[in-house]
Amino acid sequence: MIASRQITVTINGKRCVGQDGQTILQVAQANDVYIPTLCYLKHLSPWGGCRLCIVEIAGSSKIVPSCSTPASDGTEVITTSPRLHHLRRNTLELLFSERNHICPMCPMNKGDCGLQHQGYVHGIDSIRYPYLYPSLPVDTSGKYFVLDHNRCILCTRCVRACEEMEGAHTLDISHRGANNRVVVDLGATFGTSDSCTNCGSCVASCPTGALFDKASAYRGKLNSSQIVRTTCLECPVGCSLEVYTRENRIVTVFGDPESPINRGHLCVRGRYETWAEPRERILQPLVRRNGKLEPTTWDEALGAIANATKKLRTAQKAMLVSPRLTNETAKTLKRLAGKFGRVATFVSQNEAALCGANDGEAVPASALDELRDADAIIVLGAQPSRDNGVVAAMIRGAVRRRGAKLLIFHARKSDLDRYADISANVVSLERAFWKQVGTVLQGAQRPALVYGPNAMTPIGVMVMERLINIFEAKTKGQPPRLVPLPVSTNSFALTAAGIEAEEDIGPWIDAKPLKLLHIVASDEPDGGARLLREKHVPALLDAIDCLVVQASYRSALTDRAHVVLPAAIWCEKSGTTTNFEGRELPLRQVLPPRGEARDDKVILETLFS
């Protein structure tokens, strides 16, 4: 990186040091000089629309918005003066009078609203303009959030977040002048939008109550909530979360802006699915008596398991664990492995091969940064839109904002196809097709190859070989940076810890007479029910005498169990998880476990010590 030149700006008589290329606002903020803002948000491009950040520059009669005016060496800037105060106050009064800002009934009331805060800062006790009281709609059709045009100040922070963070560009501004309106998909609603991914970055960036989460509205102020930073366990990217809690419940979950991984962004799974979805928690141990699962105590449940295992040989017992388990739980498991004939982590199809291929070959911890910076991205056998929303957002950003090439091979149809130069859901063997691939990749300087589980199929391997040939023969640039992207949260670390990844348990039925199967589904969203859809699993369950399921949520699998042990969920765990880049990331306990639930590690230790 080229070191930029240091500049000095005098702000309100204070000598402030900044870098060449920084805006006046950035220099001021870096030097602890407060300038009021509304449409500015640190990680979005400046807009200069709200005119609250206006400043005076000595020697110029013009007033400029500091968020979008570059600071130049030696200038003298004034941020507070009667004239600026008067202008800012007028701007705010116009904003207040333009739409229906009724503080007492707004979920952002009492401290979470930027407009209200600026009204206070500027001592606004009444509005001198006539109120317009426009008749505006409220879009409640979205699954997780509401768009209330009455409270919108058209700062476009949502529009920019949608474009710049998620890359979806669902939102924009329609109409002209006083009729300006935030619009979803050229006039759709959130409920009917094709392009909205429900990532919620628009809500997280809204300064007023125009966009708010349904599950957090009126559940307490954010600015006095406790914030705990932990790691998302929904996929192997390992996004950092800021979890807002009050009185032992989650108020909302935002992305952590300081995280080098997700830089404040989240996908729908981390942002909403883990807490804003109705899921039936298992809150106490259950034991099957006379064919029915009945609530019981931990002692009785553990006793029931001890009874069932008493006469069994080691080889008759097996354990299947979710690839979401923490690294600490993996260590415990490794220690206990001798007590079972087989212990394996159950991964999706072809992922075991991906874990095997990754064995010992560390992915660079900068893989995501390289992806952000790539000028050609090849996606092979992976489904980032479905499985790793934040990676999909990075890919959209690379294509839409930087013009990177995108090639997709051997993956299901997704919204990414729309941005792809070549999208081959079914890979062609024709010469012409590969010639075209070569042409697209010609001259790529920083290519990246993201490959998922399906790259491990014969077709995937074939594509990989041809791509490598193309890179060797056609491009003079770098060979592509290889980024293996598994589906499961911690499958790489679990296999590295010596717990085998298994995607076919057919041999388990035939090889040894299994009597007991212990499944650690942990907090898998479907309570482990996905296992029932896998080949051989129903047959295996039919063949055994005793099924122990350790899970957080009720499912068809827990309904079949003989003993069900309630497991803690993501926000109740502490420990570490390892993302696909090999970074060890902290899990911090946000809430105490609900009901009788216990951490997976604790359950396993109590059972077998």
Place this chain on the structure above:
Amino acid sequence: MNEKPKIKVATAWLGGCSGCHMSILDIDERIIDLAKLVEFTASPITDVKEIPEVDVGIIEGAVCNEENEHVLRTMRSRCKVLIALGDCALTGNIPALRNQFKLKEVVARGFIETESTQVGEMPDTTVVPRLLKRVRPIQEFVKVDAHIPGCPPDADTIWYALTELLAGRMPQWSEKNLQYD
């Protein structure tokens, strides 16, 4: 000992919930100190209806109907200083929510479609004050001298504003003492 003549105060309750008047009473025992300085004339608190000539007029609520407007203009003509108390008087607030709808719809919702109404009819406007087309804050009708925002303004805010005004100063609003809710 010659007592200083008390400052005469009248208050009126227009389109609002009376929460601001409740909040005046929430100044608790300080009302004794206040009573030494001021005399409450017409007010929902004293139940005196006719507004006399006063020094200070305090208005709660937005202007929703012709009667509200009449009371407001009467108050303005008979007081020296007019104070807007609370968000309804200042912004329209909750009563102004009906501005999004047609007047006919609003009246029908209130007099005919209410869940508890069995046989409703549109009101006779010779008896019930006619609604204005739009609910508006009082400063859109008359000159207002001082503003106390809040829904309702809490007792301390009211106390601060009143004592400042009685001392002949305008209340200074900032981040520290402003609240819109």
